Amino acid sequence: MSGAREGLDVALAEARAGLAEGGVPIGAALLGPAGEVLGRGHNRRVQDGDPSAHAETAAFRAAGRQRSYADTTMVTTLSPCWYCSGLVRQFGIGRVVIGEARTFHGGHDWLTEHGVQVQVLDDAECARIMHEFVAARPELWFEDIGRAR
Amino acid sequence: MSGAREGLDVALAEARAGLAEGGVPIGAALLGPAGEVLGRGHNRRVQDGDPSAHAETAAFRAAGRQRSYADTTMVTTLSPCWYCSGLVRQFGIGRVVIGEARTFHGGHDWLTEHGVQVQVLDDAECARIMHEFVAARPELWFEDIGRAR
Numbered sequence: 001m002s003g004a005r006e007g008l009d010v011a012l013a014e015a016r017a018g019l020a021e022g023g024v025p026i027g028a029a030l031l032g033p034a035g036e037v038l039g040r041g042h043n044r045r046v047q048d049g050d051p052s053a054h055a056e057t058a059a060f061r062a063a064g065r066q067r068s069y070a071d072t073t074m075v076t077t078l079s080p081c082w083y084c085s086g087l088v089r090q091f092g093i094g095r096v097v098i099g100e101a102r103t104f105h106g107g108h109d110w111l112t113e114h115g116v117q118v119q120v121l122d123d124a125e126c127a128r129i130m131h132e133f134v135a136a137r138p139e140l141w142f143e144d145i146g147r148a149r
Numbered sequence: 150m151s152g153a154r155e156g157l158d159v160a161l162a163e164a165r166a167g168l169a170e171g172g173v174p175i176g177a178a179l180l181g182p183a184g185e186v187l188g189r190g191h192n193r194r195v196q197d198g199d200p201s202a203h204a205e206t207a208a209f210r211a212a213g214r215q216r217s218y219a220d221t222t223m224v225t226t227l228s229p230c231w232y233c234s235g236l237v238r239q240f241g242i243g244r245v246v247i248g249e250a251r252t253f254h255g256g257h258d259w260l261t262e263h264g265v266q267v268q269v270l271d272d273a274e275c276a277r278i279m280h281e282f283v284a285a286r287p288e289l290w291f292e293d294i295g296r297a298r
Contacts, residue, residue: 045214052201052210052236061201065194067297086235086256087201091295107235146240148216 003035004097004119007075008126010040011099014055015077015129018042024144025129028055028076030063030093038072039063045144054144056084060091069093077126079106081145089114099126103134104145152184153246153268156224157275159189160248163204164226164278167191173293174278177204177225179212179242187221188212194293203293205233209240218242226275228255230294238263248275252283253294 014027041058163176190207
């Protein structure tokens with residue numbers, strides 16, 4: 001899949017920016033047909049007090065209104081949760097590139113079933129960042145996926 | 150389901166506010182265990198140029214960070230799309246009250262399958278507002294659900 005690595009580098013830079021801000025280190029970018037960045041963003045739950053600001057939603061929002069998403073690619077450092085998987089399905093985003101799905105397995109198999117082209121890169125750096133974050137701030141991570149107790 | 154009608158009145162007021170602003174007339178409210186409004190909002194695609202600002206996401210965002218959603222109810226004037234259905238599933242929102250599912254049938258059957266308590270009120274006023282809007286502004290409506298051509 002062309003541009004997957006370059007897209008993941010953008011998403012990783014977003015994840016690192018989020019971590020530096022004290023937030024959940026997940027980043028994403030929405031790419032156009034030629035791999036150009038239409039929108040990029042990272043999780044902003046902590047920074048904005050906004051529980052809807054998952055990385056994929058942030059990147060989608062930053063891209064503004066688009067006529068069609070069929071030829072776009074959502075690149076994200078982590079397997080998308082049901083919320084962000086629903087985003088991909090509803091808007092017909094054609095491809096999803098995932099940094100890793102070791103630390104969290106979201107809805108990407110469901111996306112494959114529904115015709116989305118999904119690629120899991122199993123990137124060690126994405127996994128390292130999330131693994132360390134979940135170990136350090138488990139309460140924040142579980143809150144972010146709706147499993148707060 | 151207690152508070153369903155009262156909640157729908159809040160969501161309908163939001164939908165009407167969106168219509169008055171020139172936007173897509175869909176409103177929602179997230180209710181707490183006693184029926185209190187935790188957050189409310191309406192679709193703001195046109196107003197903010199934000200394609201992620203579906204009504205349910207707007208209400209969820211307005212409620213801020215919550216410890217648990219198990220005892221909350223999402224009330225929406227229209228059957229939730231896959232994006233907003235994914236929101237409900239991911240965050241474990243316990244109940245969904247839907248004004249109508251005539252003009253659009255989203256992911257609420259899927260939510261029922263996954264244990265969410267779903268009630269469709271089949272409210273004539275919700276259906277009238279959406280029916281008139283889709284007839285008047287079909288291009289905007291199809292853009293809002295990712296079917297722009």
